[in-house]
Amino acid sequence: MANEAEKNPGILLVGAGLLVLLGVLGTVWLPYFDSSVVTPTDTAKLRNYPTDSAEARGRHVYIREGCIWCHSQQVRPVRADSKLGPVTVPGDYYYDKPVITMTQRTGPDLMWVGSRYSADWQHEHLKNPQKIAGPASIMPKYNYLSEQDRNDLVAYLLSLKPAPQKK
């Protein structure tokens, strides 16, 4: 039943490896040649925070405390997202390291949250979300953050807005 090739683990491994690398080539490597992906937009330039600015540190806190697990940063060209603001394009994420579009919206999308709330609101909301947003909110309290961390985080959140030229 089995032919000779089926008895050779080498053929199997080289074949399987090559087929997988073909997929890598198509979905991971080819995008390097698409100009929409590798051209930063004005929004991206706004988000190119200098190292050790408050925003850059805030972004670190944002990832460290796992805000990413409940808040997406991506507005799609679909009806559900029509109230969120301008649709995001590949170039908007040019300087993000790592990119944090994420996959859950347990809380609202934060792509343009900087144009929605004030610094005071953000501080109070982080300390006690249920008091500010309403008792139905299931966001954890971030009152354990140090003063410095919270300031940085709020600076980061406020910086999340579209570049002025856009729309």
Added chain:
Amino acid sequence: MAQSAVQGVPAQTPKGSTTVKIYFYTSIFYLLASMILGLIVALKAVNPEFLTSSRFWQEYFTYGRLRPTHTNTALIGWLTTVYFGVLYYGVPALCKRALWSEKLGIFTAVFWNIVYIGGALALLAGYQTGVEYAELPLIFDIGVVICVVLTFWNLFQTARYRQERVLYVSMWYWLGSLLNLAIVYIIGNIPAGWVGPGSIQMGYYYFYLHNIIGLWFTVVGVGTIYYLLPKLVQRPIYSHKLSLIGFWMIVAFYSWNGPHHLINGPIPVWLMKAGIIPSLLLLIPVWSVLANIIGTMKGVWYKVSQNLALKFLITGALFYGLACIQGPFQALMGPHAILHFTYWTVGHAHMPLFGGFSMVAFSAVYYMLPRLTYRHIYSRALMNWHYWLSVIGFLIFGFAMWTAGIIQGFEWMDGKQLGAGFLQVLESLHIFLISRAVGGSMMFLGQIAFAWNVWRSVKAGQIVSADDPILVSR
């Protein structure tokens, strides 16, 4: 070794037993840990005040740190560890010889556990990379890759110097997926700074996110099904050709699936299409696997009710099939626009991983443990409890999440994406989040039955006697 203690058992080649035992026992510990973490996550979604009594708990067990620890403990800690156990048992068994190097195997197993426990603690301390499913910091990633390479080398050498001439199809799935795990893991964990522009990174991340499931959990799981099924029903697999077609189709199509997580997202349209089309083509390998299982089972379905390990295996295959009907459907642009970002994803992600391949892994443990320890499984009743609590618990969990996801999707289309509207939707989901915690608790109780059963089997299970079929059918 264990067999010398058993009267009348012929001294056969031991099948990498110590290595396999370390992997199996530690994987069960991670299984319980991931269940506890998942349950805390579920309860925190019901009541954000849960477990915030002191600053320590509040900070180190905040939702955002628990979630990656839960997913990693389930994926890397439980399922990967138990898969390694299956591989270290199955490959020597199919090669009719002992493991190439038992010492290397034991070293890999111990090193693997040190790496993972360190990684989990790092996640709780806040050192997450921010990339979904690849949250472990770089240093632990390197450790993981070293373990995968050592495992691959050990098993490949075992296969090279085998006594059996033919490579059974499970060997294809197992060895192929170990190589793919190395490729997928390395690509997915390249630090963001080295990759370049943000949207390019998404290609890397979603290649990893999809294929750690598609090219590792699925391929090893299917190989395990092909290994266990003929043994449990005592007849050969229905079609050897069909199983090979399935293998090549999976490696050919799965690796293209990353971009289907980004449909309607910030990537070029051609890339979306390059993800959607293979997602639909995936129906071919999945149905070839299912057709093969149904063909093998034809006329012996009654055995499902007699053999509990088979019951787990068939249920796992069924859930795998269902997950792979959901998958291509979600990858279409319309459904994706409604279901993406919702709780639907949570339900879908648990289906192949818990309902599908954890079930297959349970079956493998129940089948292999008596052959490793020369003791029968302690209690059939506990196996049944494990089965029903897991299945019913998962169904409650899954349907709660799927329904919640659909509600979220349609409410958002009515414009409830922000502020008060968003909170209103959240409030209406409360009951589903409670259902999730209830289903999750049942799943957890099932796993306690499992762990207790394994513990008792090893300590006090009935000893295998010389004329037991276990020794003949190894």
